Amino acid sequence: MRNGVRLACDVGSVRIGIARSDPGGLMAVPLQAVPADERAVAAVAALVSEYEAIEVLVGLPLSLDGSE
Structure with missing residues (x-):
């Protein structure tokens, strides 16, 4: 894995x-x-x-029961 800052997005x-x-x-x-x-x-x-991020990760928003 490459070194570098990554950002993660939790979409609501x-x-x-x-x-x-x-x-x-x-x-x-x-x-x-x-x-x-x-x-x-x-x-x-x-x-x-x-932050000079090398990657941006985006989470898949799910309901509390796991449905999309």
Whole structure:
């Protein structure tokens, strides 16, 4: 696995939670939540640039019962 920061997005209907990994990819820590609106892509892109992320992972949003 390449060294470098990765961002992960937990997509919800109201907000998107963003976490970042350490460069070794061993630990992730929460960064912030951004509103899930028309500005979300720009907000995530700004974080990619700020943290020089090499990958962005997006979780599949599921209901509590596991359905999509």
